[in-house]
Amino acid sequence: MIKTAVILAAGFGRRLGEKTQDLPKGLLSFDGIPLIQHSIEKLIQARIENIVLGTGYLHEAYENFAAQYPQITCVPISHYQSSGSMNTLYQLNKHIHEDFLLLESDLLYEKQALKILLTHERPNVILASGFTHSGDEVYIETNEQYRLINMSKERSLLSSAYGELVGITKLSLSAYQELCHYAERHLATQPKMEYEHGLVAISGEVPLLVHKEEGIAWCEIDDESHWDRAVKEIYPLITVRDCGEKPIKRNILLNPGPATTSDRVKYAQVVPDICPREEEFGQIMAYVSTELTQFVADPKEYTTVLFGGSGTAAVEAILSSVIDERAVLIIENGAYGKRMAQIADVYQLNTITFPSPFDQELNRSQLEEIIQTHQKELGYVAVVHNETTTGLLNDIPAIGALCQKYNLHLIVDAMSSYAAIPIDMKKMNIHYLAASSNKNLQGMPGVSFVITQRSLLEKTKTIKPRNYYLHLYSQYDYFEKNHQMRFTPPVQTLYALKQAILETKEEGIKARYERYSKSWETLITGVTRLGMSHLVDINNHSKIITAILEPSVPGYDFNEMHDFFYERGFTIYPGKLEGLNTFRVANIGDITYKEIEEFLTLLESYLGPLLKKVK
Numbered sequence: 001m002i003k004t005a006v007i008l009a010a011g012f013g014r015r016l017g018e019k020t021q022d023l024p025k026g027l028l029s030f031d032g033i034p035l036i037q038h039s040i041e042k043l044i045q046a047r048i049e050n051i052v053l054g055t056g057y058l059h060e061a062y063e064n065f066a067a068q069y070p071q072i073t074c075v076p077i078s079h080y081q082s083s084g085s086m087n088t089l090y091q092l093n094k095h096i097h098e099d100f101l102l103l104e105s106d107l108l109y110e111k112q113a114l115k116i117l118l119t120h121e122r123p124n125v126i127l128a129s130g131f132t133h134s135g136d137e138v139y140i141e142t143n144e145q146y147r148l149i150n151m152s153k154e155r156s157l158l159s160s161a162y163g164e165l166v167g168i169t170k171l172s173l174s175a176y177q178e179l180c181h182y183a184e185r186h187l188a189t190q191p192k193m194e195y196e197h198g199l200v201a202i203s204g205e206v207p208l209l210v211h212k213e214e215g216i217a218w219c220e221i222d223d224e225s226h227w228d229r230a231v232k233e234i235y236p237l238i239t240v241r242d243c244g245e246k247p248i249k250r251n252i253l254l255n256p257g258p259a260t261t262s263d264r265v266k267y268a269q270v271v272p273d274i275c276p277r278e279e280e281f282g283q284i285m286a287y288v289s290t291e292l293t294q295f296v297a298d299p300k301e302y303t304t305v306l307f308g309g310s311g312t313a314a315v316e317a318i319l320s321s322v323i324d325e326r327a328v329l330i331i332e333n334g335a336y337g338k339r340m341a342q343i344a345d346v347y348q349l350n351t352i353t354f355p356s357p358f359d360q361e362l363n364r365s366q367l368e369e370i371i372q373t374h375q376k377e378l379g380y381v382a383v384v385h386n387e388t389t390t391g392l393l394n395d396i397p398a399i400g401a402l403c404q405k406y407n408l409h410l411i412v413d414a415m416s417s418y419a420a421i422p423i424d425m426k427k428m429n430i431h432y433l434a435a436s437s438n439k440n441l442q443g444m445p446g447v448s449f450v451i452t453q454r455s456l457l458e459k460t461k462t463i464k465p466r467n468y469y470l471h472l473y474s475q476y477d478y479f480e481k482n483h484q485m486r487f488t489p490p491v492q493t494l495y496a497l498k499q500a501i502l503e504t505k506e507e508g509i510k511a512r513y514e515r516y517s518k519s520w521e522t523l524i525t526g527v528t529r530l531g532m533s534h535l536v537d538i539n540n541h542s543k544i545i546t547a548i549l550e551p552s553v554p555g556y557d558f559n560e561m562h563d564f565f566y567e568r569g570f571t572i573y574p575g576k577l578e579g580l581n582t583f584r585v586a587n588i589g590d591i592t593y594k595e596i597e598e599f600l601t602l603l604e605s606y607l608g609p610l611l612k613k614v615k
């Protein structure tokens with residue numbers, strides 16, 4: 001059992017400018033407590049009993065701070081001004097008598113980082129993460145057995161970079177002694193040597209394993225940009241992960257949203273009560289708005305207008321707010337296209353509908369013909385990207401190109417494509433996009449949003465409002481001026497959304513779609529193996545939701561099958577097509593193809609006896 005931790009805290013922290021004039025970096029207050037205290041509390045919780053703090057710059061401040069912790073021994077380092085971290089580590093040799101954890105003083109990290117090292121069977125382990133792109137990273141090169149070969153801030157100096165140094169390392173006493181021998185030989189000529197250099201130097205003699213934990217939440221704080229990243233992205237992630245240790249019962253939602261969420265998203269809702277008119281909450285909404293924009297467009301030009309409401313609210317906000325006296329052409333090839341037409345009808349918009357088969361690719365020349373026929377009166381085209389009724393994927397780039405040709409504004413309901421299928425609003429010529437928090441974003445229901453260009457919004461100002469709550473320009477304008485929503489926002493859903501955004505960024509939209517696609521391919525293979533078929537050709541399929549034709553065998557009953565699955569933790573969804581018996585399976589949310597395999601096993605066990613009877 002490791003009982004000792006050594007923290008290197010002698011440095012100046014110069015890159016933080018005035019912040020470190022009167023306090024060493026480790027004592028700067030972060031979320032109300034000194035930076036180093038975040039680490040010390042976690043070390044103590046992990047049953048570390050002795051913490052050796054190598055101090056230098058403003059060491060008295062550390063001594064005052066350490067007085068509250070009997071576990072800490074402060075050791076002032078001589079010549080810290082002109083030396084590097086290897087000198088600090090070397091000078092601590094009188095206090096290190098056993099294997100220990102070595103940490104830098106300016107780290108924020110999730111508890112899991114300590115757990116990985118403390119439970120690792122190997123005695124010398126360097127913790128690495130995936131690439132953070134945070135600036136000032138130390139890259140690690142390993143051999144095929146993941147043993148350390150080299151480390152450098154210059155990636156080009158390495159043959160290949162396996163991961164990034166976190167700054168938490170487990171070292172055996174004998175490895176430390178080897179390090180000290182090296183230091184004795186070289187510190188006189190290289191006083192500024194960093195400890196990383198020492199580790200590389202002894203790696204030929206002492207096997208130092210590099211353990212990479214791809215998505216571990218951590219950061220180092222060297223400068224203002226690091227500080228900013230810590231506040232906005234990493235610390236919230238750490239907080240949620242650290243409190244999310246108790247797993248919540250996992251249900252696999254195969255309905256097309258709300259989707260299965262991670263525990264971190266669920267726990268993100270457990271926050272102190274806050275009035276949403278406080279600046280602190282305004283900052284959260286501003287962050288959410290910018291990041292949602294960033295997924296599909298440049299936030300300098302585009303913006304996201306948030307509403308409290310389900311997805312339909314965003315679609316209705318667009319249709320009721322941006323359309324002037326000109327006509328809107330609504331493409332109707334599923335239930336959600338139809339819904340847009342119903343909304344347009346309620347507001348008595350000048351509407352032309354273009355019905356198209358729900359299971360076939362849109363006929364573009366017919367679409368162009370109808371546009372030409374109505375060219376004089378037409379101003380807008382509205383379409384659903386991924387028709388959730390069937391999984392039919394409408395070709396937005398092609399429709400966008402047509403809109404460009406005829407100078408029409410394109411409205412896209414991207415409810416079940418956003419955050420999975422990569423979208424570039426500018427390239428695809430999308431003028432208004434509607435989506436919500438609870439589908440591929442993997443957040444909680446309650447927030448819907450519209451993404452559009454600011455300049456376009458300004459122009460909608462002159463259209464007479466057709467409603468009060470969903471008026472897009474008023475919602476935008478109020479937020480710009482006050483950093484608040486006009487009316488009470490769903491506070492906890494927004495906290496969850498922030499977390500869901502962080503996880504979306506962590507995974508990346510492209511990788512998310514690859515994960516979804518793998519689940520979908522697993523589903524299609526399995527369903528076909530069972531002799532069932534699905535609607536929509538795979539070439540026009542979104543790979544997100546599938547309408548499966550129900551087997552026509554005696555004894556089959558969707559509701560019964562639903563209950564069979566529900567009791568086993570899976571939720572499936574009825575079809576939404578008149579005259580065709582289908583049920584639907586969505587493969588979105590925080591699930592993988594493994595859960596789809598489990599679903600298929602259950603499906604086989606449910607349908608097998610029914611199908612046998614027929615034979």
Ligand SMILES: Cc1ncc(COP(=O)(O)O)c(C=O)c1O
Pocket residue numbers: 256257310311312313315336384386387388413414415416436
């Ligand atoms: C394409 C599409 N548009 C709109 C909606 C409506 O969203 P909500 O039910 O959240 O109002 C959905 C819901 O599934 C959808 O899939």
